[in-house]
Amino acid sequence: MSISRRKFLGWLAAAGGGAVLGKSAxxxxxKHFTGYPGSKGVLYDxxxxxxxxxCETGCNKVNDLPAPDKPFDDLTxxxxxxxxxxxxxxxxxxxxxxxxxKSPLYRKIxxxxxxxxxxxxxxxxxxxxxxxxxxxxYNASVCVGCRYCMIACPFEIPAYEYDSAFSPRIMKCTxxxxxxxxxxxPGCVEACPTEALSFGKRDQLLKLARERIRKxxxxxxxxxxxxxxxxxxxxxxxxxxxxxxxxxxxxxxxxPAPELTAGVLNAVPMVVGIWPVLLTGIYAINKxxxxxxxxxxxxxxxxxxxxxxxxAETKLSEALAKAEKEKAEAIEQEVxxxxxxxxxxxxxDDSDEGEEGTGETKTxxxx
Amino acid sequence: xEGMLHTLHEFMVYTKGITYILIVLALFGxxxxxxxxxxxxxxxx
Amino acid sequence: MSEESTTTSRSYLTPFNMIAGIIIxxxxxxxxxxxxxxxxxxxxxxxxxxWGIWIGFDLMVGVALAAGGYVTSxxxxxFGMKKYHSAVRPAILTGFLGYALVVLALHYDVGxxxxxxxxxxxxxxxxSLLFEVAACxxxxxxxxxxxxxxxxxxxxGLKKVRRLAIRFTLILTIFGVILSTLHQSSLGALFLIxxxxxxxxxxxxxLPIYFFISSIIAGLSMVIFEGTLAHxxxxxxxxxxxxxxxxxxxxxFGKAASFVLAGYLITKVIGISAGxxxxxxxxxxxxxYLVELLGFVGLPCFLYALGVREKNLVLIRWTAVLTVIxxxxxxxxISLIAFNWHLPSSERYFPHWMEIVIxxxxxxxxxxxxxxxxxxxxxxxxxxxxxESH
Ligand code: SF4
Ligand code: SF4
Ligand code: SF4
Numbered sequence: 098m099s100i101s102r103r104k105f106l107g108w109l110a111a112a113g114g115g116a117v118l119g120k121s122a123x124x125x126x127x128k129h130f131t132g133y134p135g136s137k138g139v140l141y142d143x144x145x146x147x148x149x150x151x152c153e154t155g156c157n158k159v160n161d162l163p164a165p166d167k168p169f170d171d172l173t174x175x176x177x178x179x180x181x182x183x184x185x186x187x188x189x190x191x192x193x194x195x196x197x198x199k200s201p202l203y204r205k206i207x208x209x210x211x212x213x214x215x216x217x218x219x220x221x222x223x224x225x226x227x228x229x230x231x232x233x234x235y236n237a238s239v240c241v242g243c244r245y246c247m248i249a250c251p252f253e254i255p256a257y258e259y260d261s262a263f264s265p266r267i268m269k270c271t272x273x274x275x276x277x278x279x280x281x282x283p284g285c286v287e288a289c290p291t292e293a294l295s296f297g298k299r300d301q302l303l304k305l306a307r308e309r310i311r312k313x314x315x316x317x318x319x320x321x322x323x324x325x326x327x328x329x330x331x332x333x334x335x336x337x338x339x340x341x342x343x344x345x346x347x348x349x350x351x352x353p354a355p356e357l358t359a360g361v362l363n364a365v366p367m368v369v370g371i372w373p374v375l376l377t378g379i380y381a382i383n384k385x386x387x388x389x390x391x392x393x394x395x396x397x398x399x400x401x402x403x404x405x406x407x408x409a410e411t412k413l414s415e416a417l418a419k420a421e422k423e424k425a426e427a428i429e430q431e432v433x434x435x436x437x438x439x440x441x442x443x444x445x446d447d448s449d450e451g452e453e454g455t456g457e458t459k460t461x462x463x464x
Numbered sequence: 465x466e467g468m469l470h471t472l473h474e475f476m477v478y479t480k481g482i483t484y485i486l487i488v489l490a491l492f493g494x495x496x497x498x499x500x501x502x503x504x505x506x507x508x509x
Numbered sequence: 510m511s512e513e514s515t516t517t518s519r520s521y522l523t524p525f526n527m528i529a530g531i532i533i534x535x536x537x538x539x540x541x542x543x544x545x546x547x548x549x550x551x552x553x554x555x556x557x558x559x560w561g562i563w564i565g566f567d568l569m570v571g572v573a574l575a576a577g578g579y580v581t582s583x584x585x586x587x588f589g590m591k592k593y594h595s596a597v598r599p600a601i602l603t604g605f606l607g608y609a610l611v612v613l614a615l616h617y618d619v620g621x622x623x624x625x626x627x628x629x630x631x632x633x634x635x636x637s638l639l640f641e642v643a644a645c646x647x648x649x650x651x652x653x654x655x656x657x658x659x660x661x662x663x664x665x666g667l668k669k670v671r672r673l674a675i676r677f678t679l680i681l682t683i684f685g686v687i688l689s690t691l692h693q694s695s696l697g698a699l700f701l702i703x704x705x706x707x708x709x710x711x712x713x714x715x716l717p718i719y720f721f722i723s724s725i726i727a728g729l730s731m732v733i734f735e736g737t738l739a740h741x742x743x744x745x746x747x748x749x750x751x752x753x754x755x756x757x758x759x760x761x762f763g764k765a766a767s768f769v770l771a772g773y774l775i776t777k778v779i780g781i782s783a784g785x786x787x788x789x790x791x792x793x794x795x796x797x798y799l800v801e802l803l804g805f806v807g808l809p810c811f812l813y814a815l816g817v818r819e820k821n822l823v824l825i826r827w828t829a830v831l832t833v834i835x836x837x838x839x840x841x842x843i844s845l846i847a848f849n850w851h852l853p854s855s856e857r858y859f860p861h862w863m864e865i866v867i868x869x870x871x872x873x874x875x876x877x878x879x880x881x882x883x884x885x886x887x888x889x890x891x892x893x894x895x896x897e898s899h
Contacts, residue, residue, distance in 0.1 A: 130469065130471050132470055180556060180557070182556055213472050214473065215702055218473055218476070219637050219639065220634050221628045221634035221639040222628050222632045222633075224634075227473060227474075239632050240621070241620070241621055241624040241625060242619045242620020243620075244619075244620070245639045248560060248703055248706070249702045251703070255556075256556040257556060257559060257620065258620075259549035259552070260548075261620075262546055265547065265621065346705060350704070354473075354702055355473050357701050357704065358636070358638055360714065361694070362476070362480055362483075365691060365695075366487055368687060369487045369490055369687060372690060373494050373683055373687065377498060377683060379587055380679065473636060480636055481633065481635045484635055484644075491687075495680060
């Protein structure tokens with residue numbers, strides 16, 4: 098709701114500028130974002146987890162997910178590594194304990210509800226929302242199914258309903274958004290028989306985690322997974338062994354997802370701003386060069402033409418002169434001939450002369 | 465809450481939304497401006 | 510030559526038509542399966558591998574190889590290289606077909622293709638690079654259509670509309686270059702959000718720049734490559750200008766490609782240094798990276814140079830093929846081979862045969878459409894009615 102309103106404001110700002118732009122500038126001057134105040138989260142303490150899979154059962158129930166192939170009380174499924182899929186929002190995996198081989202370690206996975214979700218940053222229809230309460234929710238009614246969110250999520254959480262032809266959805270844990278907005282506990286947290294899962298305000302969970310680390314020296318590694326990973330997540334983890342021993346990646350870094358693409362996104366308007374100027378400039382320069390070249394060659398052509406014309410004219414006049422001469426001679430001859438003929442034929446020669454006269458005019462015209 | 469941006473993602477959605485609108489305006493604008501600028505040249509093919 | 514081709518077009522049972530026919534029939538069957546049973550039936554996609562060859566090949570490679578359109582029209586109309594004018598139309602045509610097929614392939618790949626306009630009309634995910642790619646591809650397809658329209662309009666004899674379309678050549682060319690710059694680079698930038706999944710040798714903050722530069726290389730090489738093929742089969746369609754310029758085009762574009770490849774090689778090496786990934790070159794992936802870099806960037810760069818210096822057109826044409834394979838390899842490496850490199854081999858992706866059928870189906874449609882158009886519209890020759898005007 099507030100986002101669409103903000104968007105509307107954005108339109109306004111773009112259209113008219115003014116006060117609204119001023120407000121966004123405030124936000125820009127403080128580029129460090131700390132997330133929604135008082136947003137919720139879950140602390141998962143893997144030391145307290147007994148691998149009972151009750152959270153899986155609870156999640157399945159509250160989310161009306163289809164029944165699994167093997168029942169939830171079958172603990173042998175944990176012998177193979179599993180991940181979240183389109184019918185499972187959360188999974189508990191079993192790991193070898195490097196310190197005490199007899200007692201295995203467990204780790205629950207589900208969406209971590211990142212503070213700066215990569216999935217939301219990647220989605221081109223904004224199907225994901227980081228809600229103020231902390232949950233990252235998904236809106237299937239706009240999803241196109243490009244699956245870029247799955248590429249983007251560093252924790253490999255979103256799953257896709259590949260076998261649906263007409264309404265495939267992205268499936269992932271919702272932090273039980275409908276329940277927590279009503280003040281209830283998330284299904285998995287409620288189902289957990291130990292203190293392995295605690296729901297609460299993220300700030301307080303961080304305090305709680307630090308306290309546990311301090312209170313039980315040697316029990317935990319001194320790191321709260323999720324405090325800073327990928328810019329921080331709402332789901333936090335404690336562990337007795339380095340996190341990579343329980344299948345969690347330690348090489349993700351602390352850069353929030355939107356920062357990974359901010360540089361390129363910022364370059365886009367620059368390309369749009371500079372390219373037309375540059376390209377039109379190149380075009381104009383080339384056109385000018387060509388004009389100059391054209392003009393030069395035109396000038397050359399004119400000179401050549403002039404010369405040719407001159408030559409032609411001289412030739413023509415020469416030819417004309419020659420023709421004149423010949424003509425004069427011809428006339429003379431004709432006249433002579435005519436006179437001779439006249440002398441010979443005596444009468445009725447006037448008309449003959451006239452005829453020849455017209456003939457002459459014609460030749461002149463031709464020339 | 466209202467008018468405040470809490471996450472970088474929201475900030476990006478907001479600013480990039482405006483940017484895209486500006487881009488469209490800029491493309492039309494610069495085309496128009498080029499025509500205005502070269503309008504005096506009178507050549508046009 | 511021309512006689513041979515005329516006979517081929519008369520009898521329909523040519524090898525090309527038979528193979529194309531089989532692929533198209535298979536493709537239609539798989540299409541029916543895809544749209545009634547869903548992606549799971551026809552693909553090997555999984556939750557770990559959401560993108561397969563329909564993205565890695567059809568989108569990534571398709572867009573890169575269709576870059577000839579913007580490269581050629583920019584060279585001719587913006588950079589004033591008029592002597593390559595005859596190469597523009599064929600390049601625009603392949604560009605247009607290429608993009609149209611990319612969009613077609615996307616309809617297979619996304620879960621709900623009828624929602625493809627949603628990013629524009631329902632909710633804009635402006636932070637997504639995919640949004641930018643989608644917007645630019647959609648706009649560029651329109652631009653290519655308009656750029657191509659004069660040929661179709663000449664064929665249809667609509668002189669007035671054609672004159673209008675021609676008037677926009679400059680604006681369309683500039684728009685085309687802007688849009689191409691943006692989406693060619695953004696295709697690379699798509700992977701910026703997944704540093705933890707793409708092998709560090711391929712992941713680089715320079716990815717968008719690499720994709721842009723290599724799209725120029727792909728565009729130049731594709732023009733040479735297509736020119737060779739077109740000349741083999743459509744020589745009888747070409748006018749004297751096209752025939753005369755053909756070798757100039759190969760030489761000029763070969764020279765350009767060689768130099769751009771050299772620049773590309775430099776930026777790639779700088780990329781390794783910027784990430785300090787030298788030590789990774791000794792690993793298995795590192796050797797594969799070197800194969801790509803030396804065998805498909807360095808080598809073609811050198812071979813092009815040799816071909817241009819010695820005016821060896823045969824060498825230039827084969828180098829064009831090598832370069833195109835190199836760009837294909839690069840796109841596949843980034844989107845599939847070096848992507849998810851951290852996963853155990855049991856979780857890695859290999860295309861289902863039906864995915865390959867659809868990819869082949871789409872390429873075949875492109876070839877058939879190409880043949881239909883070049884044998885009817887003025888692509889390789891200038892329409893007699895419109896000789897002097899361009
Ligand atoms: S864990 Fe993955 S799916 Fe969950 S919010 Fe983070 S990026 Fe999104
Ligand atoms: S699959 Fe759906 S939710 Fe995921 S990025 Fe694409 S449109 Fe967004
Ligand atoms: S928070 Fe809700 S949806 Fe998420 S794992 Fe727990 S029960 Fe499942």
